[in-house]
Amino acid sequence: MKSLLAILSITTALTLPGLAMAREVTLTTNLKNYGGDGAYLAYYVTDANGAYVGSLWLAGGKARYYEHLSGWYRATGGDTGEISGITGASVGSGRSLSVTLDLADTLFDAGYELHIDAAVEDMRDSPSEVVVPLTVNGSGKAVQGSRYIADFNYKL
Amino acid sequence: MAKADAKLKRISGRRQQAISEARHFFPTTGPALTPGQSIQPENPKEFIMKHLRILLLATVATGGVFAAFASGAGPLARLSNSAAGVTGANAPLVLVDDDEDEDEGGYFHWKKSGHGHDRHDGEHHGDDDDDDDDDDDGQRQGGRNNPDQFGTTMPPKNGLILEGSAPKVQVN
Numbered sequence: 272m273k274s275l276l277a278i279l280s281i282t283t284a285l286t287l288p289g290l291a292m293a294r295e296v297t298l299t300t301n302l303k304n305y306g307g308d309g310a311y312l313a314y315y316v317t318d319a320n321g322a323y324v325g326s327l328w329l330a331g332g333k334a335r336y337y338e339h340l341s342g343w344y345r346a347t348g349g350d351t352g353e354i355s356g357i358t359g360a361s362v363g364s365g366r367s368l369s370v371t372l373d374l375a376d377t378l379f380d381a382g383y384e385l386h387i388d389a390a391v392e393d394m395r396d397s398p399s400e401v402v403v404p405l406t407v408n409g410s411g412k413a414v415q416g417s418r419y420i421a422d423f424n425y426k427l
Numbered sequence: 428m429a430k431a432d433a434k435l436k437r438i439s440g441r442r443q444q445a446i447s448e449a450r451h452f453f454p455t456t457g458p459a460l461t462p463g464q465s466i467q468p469e470n471p472k473e474f475i476m477k478h479l480r481i482l483l484l485a486t487v488a489t490g491g492v493f494a495a496f497a498s499g500a501g502p503l504a505r506l507s508n509s510a511a512g513v514t515g516a517n518a519p520l521v522l523v524d525d526d527e528d529e530d531e532g533g534y535f536h537w538k539k540s541g542h543g544h545d546r547h548d549g550e551h552h553g554d555d556d557d558d559d560d561d562d563d564d565g566q567r568q569g570g571r572n573n574p575d576q577f578g579t580t581m582p583p584k585n586g587l588i589l590e591g592s593a594p595k596v597q598v599n
Contacts, residue, residue, distance in 0.1 A: 325585030351574035373589035
C-alpha cells in the first residue's frame with residue numbers, strides 16, 4: 272500500500288513538469304523621438320558563447336534594408352527564413368512596440384542574451400543597441416538604449 | 428373450486444419456470460441476502476488497492492502521453508545542444524561582436540530606386556507605410572524576397588518560439 276502510494280507520487284511529480292515547457296513573454300520597446308523615419312528593429316538571441324541561436328522578431332518588412340541591421344545580418348546572412356512569420360512593420364519615432372511570444376523556458380537563466388539591432392533611414396546603424404541577459408529576475412527591468420531606443424524591457 | 432386450484436397450480440408452475448430461467452441468466456455467486464443485510468466488500472484493503480492501481484495506471488499513461496509530446500516537440504530540446512549543433516553541423520560558428528564600435532555601422536542612405544537621398548527634397552516617405560507597399564524592389568535587387576509577415580505563416584522552428592504559437596503585436 273505504501274509502496275503504491277510512493278510510486279504514484281513519483282509518477283505524478285514526473286508528469287507535471289511536462290506541462291510547463293514555454294511561457295508567454297512580452298517584449299516592449301519604447302523609441303526616442305529621434306526625428307527620423309520608421310526604425311527597423313531586429314530581436315535575436317545568442318548563447319553564452321556569443322553564437323547566434325535564433326530570431327524572435329523583426330520590425331521592418333523590406334528585406335533589402337536588412338543589411339543595416341548589421342549584427343543580425345552578419346549572423347544570419349540575411350536569411351529571411353529566420354524571420355518568416357515573425358516580421359511586422361517598422362516602428363515610428365517616439366512610438367512603442369510590444370511583441371508577445373511563447374518562449375521556451377530553457378531560454379531563461381541559461382546564459383542566453385537578447386540583442387536588438389536598430390537602423391533608421393539616412394541615419395546611423397545601431398547594431399546590438401540593447402543587449403540583455405534573459406533571466407527570470409530580469410523580468411520587468413528597463414534597459415536603456417544608446418541611440419534610437421529609449422528603453423526596453425521584457426515581462427514574463 | 429377445482430378450477431381455481433388448477434389455475435393456481437398453473438400460475439405457480441409458470442412462476443417456478445420463470446425463476447429457474449432467471450437463475451440461468453443471473454446466477455447467484457454468493458449466499459442470498461437476508462433482510463436488513465447490506466453488501467460489503469470482503470476486504471476493504473483490497474478495495475482501496477484496486478482503485479489505487481487504476482489511478483497509478485492512469486498517471487503512468489498520462490506521463491507517457493506527455494513524454495511523447497515532449498519528444499515530439501524536438502526543436503525545444505535543441506537548446507541543450509551546442510550552438511554549432513543548433514546552427515547546423517557544418518556551419519561555422521558565427522560570433523556576434525558586442526564590442527563593435529558604433530561608428531563602424533556607418534551612415535547609410537537607404538537605396539530607393541528613382542528617388543534622391545536628400546530627405547529635404549520634399550519627398551517624405553512614411554515610416555510604417557513603406558512596409559505595406561506591394562512593390563517588388565526586393566525582386567529587382569538580386570531577387571531577395573521579403574519575409575512572410577506575421578499572421579500569414581507560423582513562426583520559424585528555431586527552438587526559441589513554441590511551435591504552433593502565434594505572436595501578438597501592438598504598436599502605440
